[in-house]
Amino acid sequence: MKLYGSDDIEEVGPMTVKASTESVTQRVERQLRSDILTLALPPGSRLSEQDIGERYGSSRQPGREALIALSKSRLVEILPQRGAVIAKISIAKLMQAAFVREAIETAVIRSACSSFHFHARTRLEDCLKAQERAVESSDRAEFRRYDDLFHRTLADGAGLMMAWTVVEDLKAHIDRACCLSLGKGDALRKLLAEHKAIVAALDARDSHAAEAAMKSHLSELLQDLPTLEAAHPDIFE
CATH class of the missing domain: 1.10.10.10 (Winged helix-like DNA-binding domain superfamily/Winged helix DNA-binding domain)
Incomplete structure (x- = not known):
């Protein structure tokens, strides 16, 4: 690597x-x-x-x-x-943003598997440890803060910060729905496990496994979307 x-x-x-x-x-x-x-x-x-x-x-x-x-x-x-x-949460805009985000972030993790900065790898570990603490304390706000930093660090370590800039703007249509989904049961623990799977594939330089792990991770919200919309019809459109 x-x-x-x-x-x-x-x-x-x-x-x-x-x-x-x-x-x-x-x-x-x-x-x-x-x-x-x-x-x-x-x-x-x-x-x-x-x-x-x-x-x-x-x-x-x-x-x-x-x-x-x-x-x-x-x-x-x-x-x-x-x-x-x-504005209410637009399902149409959210779906389009999720589509573009997946395309960008799977490309980022694929590139990261062949070229990644060792300082960024250390920061990824720090993110995971911080998220572990957030899971134990059920601190959703702290978990989300380090979720953003985790994904940003992947782009940074791969030398693709411009890609993160695009994703960060798109995420505005996704983040509000994410806040709702994080309140479900063991959602934080599940997302942490997905982050660890992404890092494990990165460490193994297995681009296929890394892409699959990233796609699975980013699809979680889309799977929850019908339930969230039914539970909060007043904030979706």
Whole structure:
């Protein structure tokens, strides 16, 4: 397995962005996006620039810019003279996003099996250990944080961070449904086992097994989707 030199990999830091490195507008957009994706602000909720300012401690302008940015991702719908409403989870958009994500991430893991940076492999192990702790404490938010970092690190280690940038944008249509599915029984433990299977195939340089493990992992949500939609008809469309 080829290992990149130390200058060939983008170091992945914490998932949160330090306040000193982002503007107020960036912070508000990040926090609002997070609250939408984690369903802290559920689909159908009305938002105004004033509401956002009060919630995140900003003036109206950052709230306005955050709404415009998130409307481009179809997470909010701006209503002229009436503020905005958080979009419902679109089954059609989710299915398309899942299709594209699978195509990209299976290609990433296939490439990773032939060329992966050893520092990224260490970070994968850190992700798995953090997720094990999250499973034991039933901390879904922490598990999801390291789920994102796990998939990002796979792309980073393979030298394909542009692929992750595309996936990260697409995931907005998937993440909210994921939040619902993580509340089911032993969902966290099952997802952790799938991550370990992906890493085992990566370590064995078995691209066929790695692709199969990734496809199985990414298909979990699609299998749960009919049940989730039936249980939460008010937030899907």
